[in-house]
Amino acid sequence: MGKFNFIKTPMEGVVVVEPSVFGDQRGYFMETFSEKEFALAGLPTNFVQDNESRSRQGVLRGLHFQKNNPQGKLVRVIEGEVFDVAVDLRKSSSSFGKWHGVVLSAENKKQFYVPEGFAHGFAVLSEKATFVYKCTRLYDPTDEGGLMWNDPAIGIVWPLPERVEVLLSEKDRKNPSLKDLGWSF
Numbered sequence: 508m509g510k511f512n513f514i515k516t517p518m519e520g521v522v523v524v525e526p527s528v529f530g531d532q533r534g535y536f537m538e539t540f541s542e543k544e545f546a547l548a549g550l551p552t553n554f555v556q557d558n559e560s561r562s563r564q565g566v567l568r569g570l571h572f573q574k575n576n577p578q579g580k581l582v583r584v585i586e587g588e589v590f591d592v593a594v595d596l597r598k599s600s601s602s603f604g605k606w607h608g609v610v611l612s613a614e615n616k617k618q619f620y621v622p623e624g625f626a627h628g629f630a631v632l633s634e635k636a637t638f639v640y641k642c643t644r645l646y647d648p649t650d651e652g653g654l655m656w657n658d659p660a661i662g663i664v665w666p667l668p669e670r671v672e673v674l675l676s677e678k679d680r681k682n683p684s685l686k687d688l689g690w691s692f
Contacts, residue, residue, distance in 0.1 A: 509527075509547075510526065510541060510544055511525065511526055511538075511545075511548070512524070512525040516607045517607065518600075518607050518625075519602070520620075520622035520625075521619075521620065521622065521625070522548070522619075523617055523618070524581070524617065524619070525616070525617055526538060526539060528616055539583065539618065540554075540641070550581075550620055553643055554642060554643055555642065555645055556641070556642040556644075557639065558640050558642065558646075559638065559639045560637070560638045561586075561636070561637045561638075562635065562636055562638070563631060563634065563635050564631050564632070564633060564634050564635065564668070564671055565630070565667065565674045567628065567630040567631075567656055567674065567675055568628055568629055568630075568676070569626065569627055569628015569629060569653075569654075569656060569679065570592070570626035570627060570628040570653060570656055570682065571628060571652070572596060572626045572651070572652045573647060573650045573651055573652065574650050574651075574652045575650050576644050576647055577623035577624055577644070577692065578623065578642045578643055578644045578646070579620065579642070580620070580640045581618055581619075581620050581640060581641040582611065582618065582620075582621065582627075582629075582639070582640040583611055583616070583617070583618040583638075583639055584612050584613055584636055584637065584638055584639075585613055585637050585639055586613050586636060586637035587612065587613060587631065587632075587634065587635050587637065588610060588612035588614070588631075588632045588633040589610070589611050589629040589630060589632060589633075589636050590609075590610055590611075590629060590666055590667075591609055591610075591627075592606055592628050592629065592663055593606065593607050593619070593626070593627055594606045594625060594626040594627075594628075594661060594663070595625055596625060596626055597625075597691065597692045598691035598692065604660065604661060604685055605661075606661055608664075610632070610666075611638075612633075623692070624692040626653075626654040630665050632666065632667065632668065652690065653678065653679060653682035653683075654682055654683070654684075654685060654688060655682045655683060655684045656673075656675070656679065657673075658684045658685055658686075660684060660685050660686060661685055
């Protein structure tokens with residue numbers, strides 16, 4: 508068995524990555540990336556930027572993408588728990604406008620690969636969460652796009668705890684619906 512279990516999802520290119528975790532009374536060890544194993548699984552290995560964010564419960568970041576220089580993202584949580592989502596924006600795809608989500612946590616140590624051509628976002632389920640990710644292209648603030656987090660046509664079911672208010676950035680409050688986006692990959 509390899510150091511990773513690569514689990515394909517119903518959406519082409521979107522993959523859940525389960526690392527092998529080796530633990531004992533001292534703690535644990537795991538690899539979070541291996542160029543060789545990711546290449547063998549058909550995933551990109553050309554990551555050029557690492558990012559980290561920390562957020563409190565109810566924060567929803569997304570749904571984001573870059574238009575002309577799309578990023579693939581390998582995401583994981585090192586503190587807390589989030590619900591992470593990819594929405595297919597590839598017009599020629601059979602899953603265009605559909606979504607796939609996964610719970611990522613410090614406890615389950617799962618990772619999620621979101622390929623180019625997808626909008627990406629996450630909601631914080633725990634009291635706080637630290638989210639880290641690798642990108643295949645550099646972030647370009649002049650190239651960013653966004654999609655409405657609660658577009659009924661997409662129908663994402665965000666499993667936020669009861670009585671938790673969704674907290675959005677001012678920019679994310681203004682993101683258009685898929686119908687009004689007028690743009691796709």
